[in-house]
Amino acid sequence: MANHKSAAKRARQSVTRHRRHSINKTKVRHAVKNAVASVGRPAEESAKALRQAMSTLYKAASKGTIHPKNAARRVSRLAQKIHRGQPASE
Numbered sequence: 001m002a003n004h005k006s007a008a009k010r011a012r013q014s015v016t017r018h019r020r021h022s023i024n025k026t027k028v029r030h031a032v033k034n035a036v037a038s039v040g041r042p043a044e045e046s047a048k049a050l051r052q053a054m055s056t057l058y059k060a061a062s063k064g065t066i067h068p069k070n071a072a073r074r075v076s077r078l079a080q081k082i083h084r085g086q087p088a089s090e
Contacts, residue, residue, distance in 0.1 A: 017083055020063075020065075021065045023057050024059070024060045024065040025065060025066075026033050026058055027056050027060070028029060028053075028056050028060050028065075028066070031049075031052050031053040031055075031056035031057070031076060032034075032053050032056075032057075032074070034049050034052070034053070035049040035050050035052070035053040035082065036078070036081060037049075038050075038082070039081055039082055039085030040086075043086055046085070046086065047082075049082075050078060050079060050082050053078055054075050054078075055077070057071040057074055057075055058071055058075070082084070
C-alpha cells in the first residue's frame with residue numbers, strides 16, 4: 001500500500017484507468033471480431049462492420065487506451081482482410 005498521500009491517489013487513478021481501458025479494449029476486440037466474421041458476406045454488411053470497427057479503434061486511440069499508430073495499423077490490416085474477402089464481381 002502507498003505510504004504517501006500522492007502515491008495513494010496515483011494508485012486510485014491507476015485502478016480507475018485500468019477499468020476504463022479494459023472496457024475499451026473489450027469493445028475493440030468485439031468490433032474487430034465482428035468485422036473479421038463479416039468477410040465473405042454481402043459487401044454492405046462487411047462495410048458496415050468495418051466502419052464500426054474503425055470507429056471503435058479510433059475512439060480507443062483518442063482516449064489513450066491504445067496508441068494512435070496501433071489503431072491505424074489494425075484498421076489497415078482489417079480493411080485489407082475485408083476487401084480481399086469480397087468477390088471480384090461486386
